[in-house]
Amino acid sequence: MSKYYLNYLDELESEAIYILREVWAQFDNPVILFSGGKDSILVTHLAKKAFYPARIPFALLHVDTGHNFPETIEFRDNLVKELGVKLIVGSVQESINKGRVVEERGKNATRNALQIITLLDTIEEQKIDCAIGGGRRDEEKARAKERFFSHRNDFGEWDPKNQRPELWNLLNGKHFEGEHFRAFPISNWTEMDVWNYIKRENIQIPSLYIAHEREVVWRSNSWIPVSEFLKIEEGEKVEKKMIRFRTLGDITITGGIESEADTLGKIVEEVSAMRKTERGDRSDDKRSETAMEDRKKQGYF
């Protein structure tokens, strides 16, 4: 075989870099949506490569639910310092205080849905015309049809029926005043690809992804971490377990799995043997068959 071909990870990397550069070229004020999760960390890492030796030309936008893992915030602040990029924080707590949104109640109350409003408000205030996300098409069925450049109308909504066809490598980011785009450079990566790449590149990730001992309760089929925001219900028992998280979100609903995988190598091994999708541990996706899709239409990540 000729040596002039890329392996699949290099090809995914090259595609993502291409998309990030297109965003920079086609938009006036693009940002990276930074959640502190591995996918947005990966996107940030790819942006570093895309513009090297220049600095990442995008600000990081963090929609802060207030229900954070403390590790996430620490990680975020270190990364921002290291890269010398600007950080924009959209605060859900502030949206609540301003009366833009009302807090959910009940046992499985989360601030997940509230994020949409805070995100859209921040996009509008900051005149952001493209928000780069770490969404992947393999994550959830509603994402399987997502484009690299995903058009949002001036209410920030996604219309699955009215997306622009994407052919070859030609990305159409044209938009009118008030509209914005979401761009998804790692659309074609699977969870396994992400982990393999993180390991290969030795990318720093929050310690939460790595097995550690933690106080948790068993709820909706996963281990929910005990935190100041969690209401322990009757009949629930706080236990100490070796766990790690497969995705990071609102601390009140992000479930961990029992795991002994305390190195990147062991995580890669564990993920490749895993028989459950990563979002399977998030109670926000379990509310209905189409929970994710409904949120996406309203303007979710």
Added chain:
Amino acid sequence: MEINNNQLLRFTTAGSVDDGKSTLIGRLLYDSKSIFEDQLESVSATSAKKGHDGVDLALFTDGLKDEREQGITIDVAYRYFTTPKRKFIIADTPGHIQYTRNMVTGASTANAAVILIDARHGVIEQTKRHSFIASLLNIPHLIVCINKMDLVDYSEDKFNDIIARFEEFSSKLLMKDLRFIPISALDGDNVVNRSNNMEWYQGGTLLNILETIHISSDINKIDARFPVQTVLRPQSEEHRDYRGYAGRVASGIYRVGDEVAVLPSGFTSKIKSINAGENEVEEAYAPMSISMALEDDIDVSRGDMIVRKNNQPEPTQEFDVMLCWLNDEAARPRAKYTIMHTSNEQRAMIQEVIYKIDINTYDRIIDEKELNMNDISRVKIRCTRPLMTDSYRDNRNTGSVILIDEMTNETVAAGMIV
């Protein structure tokens, strides 16, 4: 699983409704162990609700709510699976009214197309249409799966008949690599595992073929083309004088020291350095994303193309393209559109519709001039400034364009330069 030097293969699937496309994709995912437990649970539950005994494999490719309600698939959906040999991306394009548009979209990036034929019905109009699109989009490998062999007693004669009928019409099309496989998607014969019911078939299973077809020679390695996406100027202490031209190599190979020309200006220089991320490399080839620095300080910006001095594309202002109309608004006569070609953008006008193609019979229709959604036609396009083009047959990246409606910003057409 160490699969680090494995390649990525993108393929598209086509078949008319009920040929078994969803079942086939479900089968590929299921037998290659790419289905997760929670997906399996949810599909089993839905299968039971719908009164199926066992798991309805077709449900794994279930998409958006709207289509679940309408019972149809709306657009192109992407699926992923990995085997110890390769990573695969399936562009799943459903068959219904917007079919041509969707298949063209899915086919544009595909290395291979899988076309389904129902063994009971043999070659039908849709088969011709799908084959035409695969050939028009210049997909290098075409794999025809004759499905539902269980319903024709696994008959070798039936299989050979269908091949003969297929070859009758496909001789008019350009196809580099064509294969036929008898399968049963429902039972899994010859999809991932070999069939015991068709000892007469000597070829590989579908997965086996997808894992082994040779794809690295599908990229044009002769004509070096590098469209500039953006210019990197770090302005930091350390890299004060660096000016890098960032882009993705569209085709060919570049080496440090190569004599290059920058188009359209025509200025020449030499490659001073090539960067892939933080690493300096000696050579770069398609589809690598790199940044390139030149020896001389010349003016280069987005939309320019850096090529070898002695191998340059045609600067063309007026050219013929095979155009597929994608939008439900018909083309407006003599309207101006934005044309995107690599990283370049100009204004363009459709000057003339030369002929339309009946994609079922491959006949040329000379007297119809209107371009409606799903129409494929040969048109003459005129741009405000020259584009650096190659023919689509030679180069998928520098031979393709899209048209954008300036009133709506929508992508309304896709074109392949003749």
